[in-house]
Amino acid sequence: MKTVAEVVEVRIEEAGFIGRGEGVPYPRYGESVASALAAIEAARGAVEAGADCRDLLSLMPAGAARNVVDAALWDLDVKLGRASLPPAMETETAVTVGIDTPVAMHAAALALGPVPLVKVKVDGEAVADRVAAVRSALPAARMIVDANESWTLGTLRAALPALVEARIDLVEQPLPADADDALVGIDAPFAIAADESAHGIGDLDRLRGRYSHINIKLDKTGGLTAALALADAAERVGMGVMLGCMVASSLGIAPAIRLAGRASFVDLDGPWWLAADRTGGVRIEQGVLTPPVPGFWA
Numbered sequence: 001m002k003t004v005a006e007v008v009e010v011r012i013e014e015a016g017f018i019g020r021g022e023g024v025p026y027p028r029y030g031e032s033v034a035s036a037l038a039a040i041e042a043a044r045g046a047v048e049a050g051a052d053c054r055d056l057l058s059l060m061p062a063g064a065a066r067n068v069v070d071a072a073l074w075d076l077d078v079k080l081g082r083a084s085l086p087p088a089m090e091t092e093t094a095v096t097v098g099i100d101t102p103v104a105m106h107a108a109a110l111a112l113g114p115v116p117l118v119k120v121k122v123d124g125e126a127v128a129d130r131v132a133a134v135r136s137a138l139p140a141a142r143m144i145v146d147a148n149e150s151w152t153l154g155t156l157r158a159a160l161p162a163l164v165e166a167r168i169d170l171v172e173q174p175l176p177a178d179a180d181d182a183l184v185g186i187d188a189p190f191a192i193a194a195d196e197s198a199h200g201i202g203d204l205d206r207l208r209g210r211y212s213h214i215n216i217k218l219d220k221t222g223g224l225t226a227a228l229a230l231a232d233a234a235e236r237v238g239m240g241v242m243l244g245c246m247v248a249s250s251l252g253i254a255p256a257i258r259l260a261g262r263a264s265f266v267d268l269d270g271p272w273w274l275a276a277d278r279t280g281g282v283r284i285e286q287g288v289l290t291p292p293v294p295g296f297w298a
Helices: 033-048 053-059 064-079 102-112 127-137 153-165 177-183 201-207 224-236 250-257
Strands: 008-014 017-023 095-097 117-121 142-146 170-172 191-194 213-216 240-243 283-285 288-290
Touching: 008 033, 008 064, 017 064, 017 250, 033 053, 033 064, 053 064, 053 224, 064 224, 064 250, 095 102, 102 117, 102 127, 117 127, 127 142, 127 153, 191 240, 201 213, 201 224, 213 224, 224 240, 224 250
Parallel strands: 095 117, 117 142, 142 170, 170 191, 191 213, 213 240
Antiparallel strands: 008 017, 283 288
């Protein structure tokens, strides 16, 4: 069970203004707090010499370290009037029901109340029973089923009737990231999104014909700059966008909110899991995310 969210924060000051950013190093991609701090320190000189968000794309590899610096630069540039972003708007966000017994998952879903969008974490065991349990608790909600790479092709095929009966809207990363080719020819009446398989624009050609959507997370793309470009590229090739996050504070979520208008599915409930969030951050009530107070970020 996850009990701690380890994040990295960067502050960049200029002319009396401070830009802030937060990133979440993810061990699944070989990242740690130590490796992120080292990467940020390596880029410090270039940033202090005036490198901007575009320069970061060549200065740093995609990942949490670049995300945190990119976010701080965006925050600073907007506050200094050098850049602008779409406004942060109230948006529906998925709220998550974690893996448990069907009975416990039913109870957890009931406790959420009438949310508009729910995400159900399901590994390869008892898929039909778990999904049905959540659906019975939330008959009107749109539903994402997140397998986190845990299924086989056989699991997916066997679960298809139950997923259709439960009126699933999207299945997220059903197979391991190196098994994408097995999805060719799958005839599913719901969307299938690539998460661990989708990091940047270079992945799109490989993912087309296998997935209908990509899950954009700023800690994967390496910041809002790359995420905006990825959303543009996905639109050009006819792929939909899901917007996701790691377990993070509102500072890590604030930049992602600016992409919410581009996404068919928004999953930004990271701060919802925290015992305490940053003052002035987002609010999530009955599946609706309200942006931070003015001036919190950008």
